[in-house]
Amino acid sequence: MPLTPPARTPGPEHARMGPIENTLSPRRWRQWSPQVLLLLTFAALYFAMGPGNYFAVDEVTQEETAQALLLRRTLDIPLMRDARIGRGQSYYTVKGPGLPLAALPLVYLGLKLDDAFGSMNGGPLAGPPIGTEGQPLRWGGRLVASASLIANALVGGAIVALLFVVGTRLSNNPRAALLMAVAAGVATLLMSEATHFYQHALSALMLMLGFWFFAGPELEPLESRALLGGLSLGVAMLARPNAVPPAVVLWLYGVVAAWKLIRNLPDRWPRTMRRSLLAAAGPAAGTAGYLYFNYLRFGSFSDFGYLREQDRFVLDAVQIVKAMAGYLVSPGLSVFLFAPPLILAVVVCRQACRRWPLETAALISASVADLLFISLTTGWDGGLSYGPRYLLEAIVLLMPLSLPAFEALADGRSRRAALAVAGVVLLGILVQLIGVAVYVTVNEADRAAAGIAEKGAWVFVPSASPIVCNLREILAGRNLSPWGLRALAHPGRALLLLISLILIVLIGCWRILRCFRAPEEDLAKVSSDGLPAAIVLAAVLPIFAGFAIARPVMDYRNVRAFDLIEAGLAAQKAGQAVTAAEDYAIVLGLDPSNKFARYDLGILQEDAGRTHEALVLYRSVLRHDPTFARARQRARRLWLKGRPIELGPGRPDRRAHSR
Numbered sequence: 001m002p003l004t005p006p007a008r009t010p011g012p013e014h015a016r017m018g019p020i021e022n023t024l025s026p027r028r029w030r031q032w033s034p035q036v037l038l039l040l041t042f043a044a045l046y047f048a049m050g051p052g053n054y055f056a057v058d059e060v061t062q063e064e065t066a067q068a069l070l071l072r073r074t075l076d077i078p079l080m081r082d083a084r085i086g087r088g089q090s091y092y093t094v095k096g097p098g099l100p101l102a103a104l105p106l107v108y109l110g111l112k113l114d115d116a117f118g119s120m121n122g123g124p125l126a127g128p129p130i131g132t133e134g135q136p137l138r139w140g141g142r143l144v145a146s147a148s149l150i151a152n153a154l155v156g157g158a159i160v161a162l163l164f165v166v167g168t169r170l171s172n173n174p175r176a177a178l179l180m181a182v183a184a185g186v187a188t189l190l191m192s193e194a195t196h197f198y199q200h201a202l203s204a205l206m207l208m209l210g211f212w213f214f215a216g217p218e219l220e221p222l223e224s225r226a227l228l229g230g231l232s233l234g235v236a237m238l239a240r241p242n243a244v245p246p247a248v249v250l251w252l253y254g255v256v257a258a259w260k261l262i263r264n265l266p267d268r269w270p271r272t273m274r275r276s277l278l279a280a281a282g283p284a285a286g287t288a289g290y291l292y293f294n295y296l297r298f299g300s301f302s303d304f305g306y307l308r309e310q311d312r313f314v315l316d317a318v319q320i321v322k323a324m325a326g327y328l329v330s331p332g333l334s335v336f337l338f339a340p341p342l343i344l345a346v347v348v349c350r351q352a353c354r355r356w357p358l359e360t361a362a363l364i365s366a367s368v369a370d371l372l373f374i375s376l377t378t379g380w381d382g383g384l385s386y387g388p389r390y391l392l393e394a395i396v397l398l399m400p401l402s403l404p405a406f407e408a409l410a411d412g413r414s415r416r417a418a419l420a421v422a423g424v425v426l427l428g429i430l431v432q433l434i435g436v437a438v439y440v441t442v443n444e445a446d447r448a449a450a451g452i453a454e455k456g457a458w459v460f461v462p463s464a465s466p467i468v469c470n471l472r473e474i475l476a477g478r479n480l481s482p483w484g485l486r487a488l489a490h491p492g493r494a495l496l497l498l499i500s501l502i503l504i505v506l507i508g509c510w511r512i513l514r515c516f517r518a519p520e521e522d523l524a525k526v527s528s529d530g531l532p533a534a535i536v537l538a539a540v541l542p543i544f545a546g547f548a549i550a551r552p553v554m555d556y557r558n559v560r561a562f563d564l565i566e567a568g569l570a571a572q573k574a575g576q577a578v579t580a581a582e583d584y585a586i587v588l589g590l591d592p593s594n595k596f597a598r599y600d601l602g603i604l605q606e607d608a609g610r611t612h613e614a615l616v617l618y619r620s621v622l623r624h625d626p627t628f629a630r631a632r633q634r635a636r637r638l639w640l641k642g643r644p645i646e647l648g649p650g651r652p653d654r655r656a657h658s659r
Contacts, residue, residue, distance in 0.1 A: 034178060034515045035161040035531050041508025042185045042194075043150075043157030048501040049436050050149050050195030052483020056384070056441055057082050059197035061093035063148045066100040066107040066546075071579055073549050075296050078582070079589030084298075084305045088553030088560060091589050092297040094305035097289065098239030099199040101546035102539045103151035110147030114578040117143065144578065148197045155201045156194025158535050160185040162208050163399055165532065169215060170356055171403050175410040178516055180341075183406070184399045187428025188339035192386050192435035199239045200389050204396040206236035206539070207246055207366070211397070212532050214254030214279070215359060222258060222271070223278055228536050229254055230279040234286030235539050236393075241290065241304070245373045246366035246393060247283060253362035254279050260358070289547060296552045313376045322456065323375035327388050332459035332466065338387030338435075339395045340428040344405035344421060351404040360401060367394035381456035384444040386435040386466045431467060438470040439479045561590045565597060577604050595621045599631050611638055 055063065057080060064077035076090035077083055083091040093100075100107075160181050167177025184190055193201050213229030216222075233251060236243040258275045262268045291301040298305060306312075326333045336343050345352070352360045374380050374390050382390045408417040446469045447453040450461075458464040473479050487494035553560065568583030581604055587597035602617030618635040621628050 032511060033531075034174075034512065035164050037508055037511050037515065038164055038181060038185070039154070039157040039161040039531070041157070041505055041512065042160045043153045044501045044504040044508065045185075046153035046156045046191065046194040047150055048484060048498060048505065049191075049482055050153065051439070051481045052149065052486070053145050054439065054481065054483075055145050055148075055197065058095065059148070062095050062100045062199070063103075063107065063145065063197060065093050065095075065097070066104055066148070067111065067144065067582060069101075069104065069546055069550055070108050070111060071582055072586075073551050074553050075293075075550060076553055076586060078585035079592075084307065086298040086305070087296070088555060089557045089590065090553050090560070090586070092305065094311075096199060096239055096241060097293040097546070098235055098237075098539075098543065099151075099197070099202050101238070101543040102202060102235070103148055103197075104542040104546055106147040106151045107144055110144030111578060113143040113147070115576045145197075149195070152194055152197050152201055155205050156185070156190055159190060159194075159201065159205045159208065159396055161531060162205065162212060162535070163396070166208065166212055166215075166400050167403055169212075169217075170359065170400055171407060173403075173407045173410055175516055176403055176407040178512070179406040179410055180399060180403055182512070183341050183402075183425045183428070184396070187341050187425045187432060188395050188399070189335075189387050189389060189392055189432070189435075190396065191432040193389055193392050195436050196440070198389065200392040202539070203236045203239040203243045204393040205535070206232045206239065207243060207250060207393050208396055209532055209536060210236070210247065210250045211253070211359075211362065211366075214250065214257050217261070222261065222275055226254065226258070226275040226278040227281065228533055230282030231285075231540055232282065232536055233279075234282035234284070234289075235536070235543065237283060237286040238289055238293075238543065240393075242370070242373055242390070243393060245369035246397070249366040249369050250362060251279055251283065253358070253366075257358065289543070292547065296550055299552070308379075312378045314378055315376065319378075319380065320372070320375040323380040324371065326381065326456060326459040327371060327374075327391055330459045331462045331468075332464060333381065333388045335388050335391055335395055337467070338431060340424045340431070341402055342395065342398055343424055344402040345398050348404035349401060352401045355404075363397045363401060367391075367397050370394045370397075381459050383453075384440060386440055386443065386470070387431075434467055434470045434474065436482065437480060438473045439481045442473055442479050443469050557590050561587045561594060561597075564590075565594075565600075568597070568600060572600060572604065577607070580604060593624050595625050595628055595631070598624075599628065602631070602634070606634070606638070614638065 060080060061077060061082060065075055068074050068076055074090075075092055076086075076088065077093060079091050082094065084094055086092045163184050164177050164181035167180050168174050171177055190201065190204075209232035210229045213225040213232065216225045218225075230251070233243075233247040236247055255272070255276050259268070259272055262271050265271065294303050294305070295301050297303075327335055329336075331337065336346075349360075370393050371391065380390075382388070388395075405417070405421050408414050409421040412418060443466050444453065447458045447464055450458070450464060452458040452461055452464055462468065483494070484498045487498045555563065564583045564587045568580045568587070571577075571583065572580040581601060584597040584601040584604075587594050588601075591597075598617050598621050602614045602621070605617060606614035615635055615638055618631045618638075621631040622635065625631075
């Protein structure tokens, strides 16, 4: 069934979207540009549907890295799974610096709110504290976790907004661009990834921003676009080193696109060289920043911290074929299963190639480079995941190629085409709702129980598909993730926040619908140059500040433990419970038998009303030192009060804590 859009006024595809002023009606709903509406609406949607106060290990290590910078000006984190020992015999994340540094402002806000509201025991997001098994006494329910999740929700909303402006540049049908962006936001893996604090969404956003700046059709801002595009690629590399291959492809595309614009000018060679160097400044800075990050953590520029077998790169033809088959057709990782709108991109690929040959080649080449690079990794399957999160960058990059299909839907001249597009999008929405409904860690437990967790074996087993596993949990009512469910069960500030987010989503959807119904010339007249630049600056400035304040750990282990105990006591006396807990946790990583840190952490838990956690810590102190009178007195007093000693109200299945 062909999905051919009706004929439109002929003309160059790029010539119609130059910077033009907003000449829309003065009605209030039209004062918000569609891309801003998309950003805010989808950010609110992603945060409302997310886990709220739940972190898996990957997320904790990145959030803790941001906290370390804000609290201690260092990068060391508490001992936990996936942390690696480095400078000063302290522990560090093996994840990249991009996401934790870009999220610094929101993490700072979360720390302040934590201490203001005393949210060590759940905070306003309600329900029992939930966290990773490695540190169950500390992670759950704190507002800094929620603030970090807001960061990724904003990144997800920014991706949807950027896809719209990219679509308006490629197509002369802004309604089709709007439909494509909305479909990407609700029917691809972007939805589930934007509800967690993973680095894939930031990397995808920055790669697409690089493409946006390099694809500009104007001559005058050529140098500034080259610089901003290069900075975007640099941030993508800081977020994930796996972004290097697609970043290289997009940089080369930028050089070719610039040459096409200025090839008839007399000074074409100097301008091409100048633009290429400006575009290379960002990736060069990103590379230097990552190497410096390695030095701060492990004392070596070349040490990335990846030591496990699954992190190695191997040149194995069988593995490459297996990985490609997994990401294309398997029930566990297929991009067409977890992002069904990409089926449309395949169907209309020939049309995209005819209309935008250079752009189509760049987007496909960058996506293939991303897939090839991942297929060289021993852990190509991504381990714990809901679908192909390693390929989120490729999914986002390929979405604009589906524009011809959405043009057919927007024009409404082919009923069969409209039904086909709508059916694919509805399938994607269903898949994503299943993904966000259940804690992501459940998949790992099911794979391990079936004995198919190693070397990607689970990818090709239909019964181990994340969709099937999550459906089982939903039908059984187990391990449900959205914090909104807990807010409904515990009315209070959390419920008010949930209602506010729902109102934002509803109002945003209404205004987006009004934009869609507005005259096409009005929708196309909204300038879209400012938002991409603002997004780049919003990411680059915190990253620059983070590198500026970071310093390596230089003290000996015992000296550092003593200093942190003193700092923790000072914070505890000042009422800064979260800061104190961080200090004590670092001490326990340096000296696991330190009775003072364990005792003081027990006091914090007792003050937060978490009797069981406090007793666990006091008893641990007494096992190491039976003569510790203060710990014995506190444990005895709690016991005599007859408070219940249990796992905590409503604590979910233990599988939801492992990763």
